[in-house]
Amino acid sequence: MSRNEQKPASIFTLTAWMLSLTRPVVAPLAISSLARIADQMLGVVMLAYAGWQVGLFTTGQPGHSWLTVLGIIAGLALVKAFLRYLEQFTGHFVAFKALELLRRFAYEKLYPQAPAISRHARTGDLLSRLTRDIDRIEVFYAHTFAPMMSAIAVPILSAVLAWWLEAGSLALILLGMYVLALVLLIIVGGMNATASSGRILRTRSEIVNQASDIIHGHDEIAGYGLTDIMRGRLNDLNSRLLVDTRRLHTLYGVRRAITFGTMLAMAAVLLVVGAGQVNAGTLTIPALLATVAGGMRGWEAVRGVEDFSTFISQSFASAARLRELAQGEPVPPAGGEELSGSGAVALAAQDVSYAYVDPSGSKHEALRHVSLEVPAGQWHALVGATGCGKSTLATLFARYEDPAEGAIMVAEKDASGIEVASLRAAVVYLSQRTHMFNDTIANNLRLAAPDATDEQLWEVLEVAQIADEIRQMPDGLDTKMGEGGEAVSGGQRQRFGLARALLQHPRALILDEATAHLNDTLAQQVRRAVRNYLGDATILEITHRVSELDGVQKVHVMERGEVVESGIPAELAGGSGAFASLLNRAGGTL
Numbered sequence: 001m002s003r004n005e006q007k008p009a010s011i012f013t014l015t016a017w018m019l020s021l022t023r024p025v026v027a028p029l030a031i032s033s034l035a036r037i038a039d040q041m042l043g044v045v046m047l048a049y050a051g052w053q054v055g056l057f058t059t060g061q062p063g064h065s066w067l068t069v070l071g072i073i074a075g076l077a078l079v080k081a082f083l084r085y086l087e088q089f090t091g092h093f094v095a096f097k098a099l100e101l102l103r104r105f106a107y108e109k110l111y112p113q114a115p116a117i118s119r120h121a122r123t124g125d126l127l128s129r130l131t132r133d134i135d136r137i138e139v140f141y142a143h144t145f146a147p148m149m150s151a152i153a154v155p156i157l158s159a160v161l162a163w164w165l166e167a168g169s170l171a172l173i174l175l176g177m178y179v180l181a182l183v184l185l186i187i188v189g190g191m192n193a194t195a196s197s198g199r200i201l202r203t204r205s206e207i208v209n210q211a212s213d214i215i216h217g218h219d220e221i222a223g224y225g226l227t228d229i230m231r232g233r234l235n236d237l238n239s240r241l242l243v244d245t246r247r248l249h250t251l252y253g254v255r256r257a258i259t260f261g262t263m264l265a266m267a268a269v270l271l272v273v274g275a276g277q278v279n280a281g282t283l284t285i286p287a288l289l290a291t292v293a294g295g296m297r298g299w300e301a302v303r304g305v306e307d308f309s310t311f312i313s314q315s316f317a318s319a320a321r322l323r324e325l326a327q328g329e330p331v332p333p334a335g336g337e338e339l340s341g342s343g344a345v346a347l348a349a350q351d352v353s354y355a356y357v358d359p360s361g362s363k364h365e366a367l368r369h370v371s372l373e374v375p376a377g378q379w380h381a382l383v384g385a386t387g388c389g390k391s392t393l394a395t396l397f398a399r400y401e402d403p404a405e406g407a408i409m410v411a412e413k414d415a416s417g418i419e420v421a422s423l424r425a426a427v428v429y430l431s432q433r434t435h436m437f438n439d440t441i442a443n444n445l446r447l448a449a450p451d452a453t454d455e456q457l458w459e460v461l462e463v464a465q466i467a468d469e470i471r472q473m474p475d476g477l478d479t480k481m482g483e484g485g486e487a488v489s490g491g492q493r494q495r496f497g498l499a500r501a502l503l504q505h506p507r508a509l510i511l512d513e514a515t516a517h518l519n520d521t522l523a524q525q526v527r528r529a530v531r532n533y534l535g536d537a538t539i540l541e542i543t544h545r546v547s548e549l550d551g552v553q554k555v556h557v558m559e560r561g562e563v564v565e566s567g568i569p570a571e572l573a574g575g576s577g578a579f580a581s582l583l584n585r586a587g588g589t590l
């Protein structure tokens, strides 16, 4: 993300970061690692014991009775089973707790960046960082840390066991082969896998973006016959994914070959060297068999390295993406002075410039040296061709972000010094894309005022001219609005949005095309009712209906990111400026 440009973090930085986030799981993680080491070492001891007994039997030396051998192996197996259970239990506890901690951390870091972050990142990418990436980081705790610890401890302990069995030189060979296997796996599992995993994650998040575009744009896709184009795009992404996945899986295959290859090579070398020592009388057959059997069993630890090097590259790639997201500073910065008092507040922009920055870092200038004033209690309109920057300016008044240059003034104070929650309680921005949650009408309205009574809800619904339509619905205020408000019409959704904004009793209300979906008569009724309801509150109305500005005291005209004209609508209409030509083009009069 270009807002948070930073150097890629090293694996050590990422490891330290992941462990610092999940301090509460460090103790169970240690227990899980110890249980895993003990479990694997018991496996080594069991096989070494069995090998030793076979050696005694084949050389005709007295050993334990078969019943004792069976009893000892069964006893060891039971302890081993308990240790395995302990490892799995603590491992899963760690994994789930880590998931919870990571999710909480991610959301805590994200809220202060909203809603600005959704302007600078794609929804699908955000979603995949919050879901898939967190799931993959969890793998670090579940499948990485304990295997890494056992990969270090088990080879050393196995070599110590061989040395204790008086197979000192075999112990050195065993250790050497372990180290060789680990080095080969780490080399093969290194940079290539991390780079491929990073590319796979990026491609997957593009697929999610594409899929969410397809789901939201189903009407356009069907209407404009875009099915083949969309399918083609998805196929291209899938092909890209396939190439990287194939590359990664080839690497996994090579790693598996290394694990088995080195295990067989180790057994062969031990047998050849050991046979020579047996002939020379410096090693016993039971010690040789015990070392070979135990050594082969100990390769389980190497398998663990293979698995973790498979997952670790994905975990680190995901951790880097999440860390990048989480390192974003709160937007706007936290703190500031509370906006206290009551009554209308004035809005003003002083020489404001603003640019959008897309995920690739390129800038798109949306506002250039904009200045305008809406004195407290007045009703102004903001008009201009589509894309000229009206909504962008409106969001700055609600402090979605602070402008790069110039100042936004609210109640004659620089908005960048006003605490955000208090500012947004006073200055309400009603977006043109009002979102309704998949809940009842009443609950959607109460988002703005949780304690509002039914009477208060009906009051604002009357103002928004939608109360009659709700009375006719069988479930009234308890009618479900469907996902994204799909169960109600666009015009209804817009008026619900308006009713919700009014419930907050704004001291300044910014209406962004709030009546765009309504017919002219209804639009005028709504505008008048809103003005009456709000009393002396300030209103800034963004509209394309340039000929229907009844009650508006001043209009500001924008063109390509600049305010080019401001004045009383009736006066500007009679002139030859930007407003008059907008009015002409709309074929209207005032």
Ligand SMILES: Nc1ncnc2c1ncn2[C@@H]1O[C@H](COP(=O)(O)OP(=O)(O)OP(=O)(O)O)[C@@H](O)[C@H]1O
Pocket (backbone or CB within 6 Å): 118, 119, 120, 356, 357, 358, 364, 365, 366, 384, 385, 386, 387, 388, 389, 390, 391, 392, 393
């Ligand atoms: N999230 C965004 N990322 C990048 N550019 C954006 C974004 N939102 C808006 N823009 C661009 O900024 C410019 C101003 O957009 P804005 O929505 O403020 O215009 P507007 O005047 O409100 O348009 P409309 O009347 O169509 O609502 C446009 O060129 C638009 O393409």
